[in-house]
Amino acid sequence: xxxxxxxxxxxxxxxxKIRLVVKMNPYKxxxxxxxxxxxVLAARDQGKFWEMHQLLLKKSPQLDRTSLxxxxxxSGLDVKKFTESLDTKKNASAIERDKQLAISLDLYETPVFFxxxxxxxxxxxxxxxxxxxxxxxxxxKR
Amino acid sequence: MKKLLIxxxxxxxSSLSSAQDKxxxxxxxxxxxxxxxxxxxxxxEFVDYQ
Numbered sequence: 001x002x003x004x005x006x007x008x009x010x011x012x013x014x015x016x017k018i019r020l021v022v023k024m025n026p027y028k029x030x031x032x033x034x035x036x037x038x039x040v041l042a043a044r045d046q047g048k049f050w051e052m053h054q055l056l057l058k059k060s061p062q063l064d065r066t067s068l069x070x071x072x073x074x075s076g077l078d079v080k081k082f083t084e085s086l087d088t089k090k091n092a093s094a095i096e097r098d099k100q101l102a103i104s105l106d107l108y109e110t111p112v113f114f115x116x117x118x119x120x121x122x123x124x125x126x127x128x129x130x131x132x133x134x135x136x137x138x139x140x141k142r
Numbered sequence: 143m144k145k146l147l148i149x150x151x152x153x154x155x156s157s158l159s160s161a162q163d164k165x166x167x168x169x170x171x172x173x174x175x176x177x178x179x180x181x182x183x184x185x186x187e188f189v190d191y192q
Binding site: 007010011014016017018019020021022023024025026027030031032033036037040041044049050053056057060061063094097098101102105107110111112113114115116117118119133136137140 | 163164165166167168169170171172173174175176177178179180181182183184185186187188189190191192
């Protein structure tokens, strides 16, 4: 089980207080990491980033091309456009930009979070995130 | 009185330790996400779906 449910719960419990920004950091030696990143960005281009992001976290590691196209269909995306985007690696430069950023930050694993710039590595427990978020909200009020 | 002093020291120590936490500059850019841009807390996640 990944960190997905923890992040979902944080977004729900701190509704309106947290903005989540997602950067791609696909590991080059995993078969479907890159195509999955292309898939969420293809969905973003059709206004369905969040749905696809959550779906892929849930379906991981079943992220081969055929499965991704099936998920796109289930999410009501334009499948032809989506498939074209995957096959032409339409968002490769955006993914590469994120990867370079990850390298410049010396990130060697996923997930890594930056909460108002404070680094949290790995699948930490809900309470660990909660403590940092509460501190940040307190700082905000000063 | 002694108890109060301990509390004050503990408080200073804890605020000092959080002040020392390193903050990284991570540009948001045009990355996708969820929630309002003006939210008090911005959480940037680097993800690998596999």
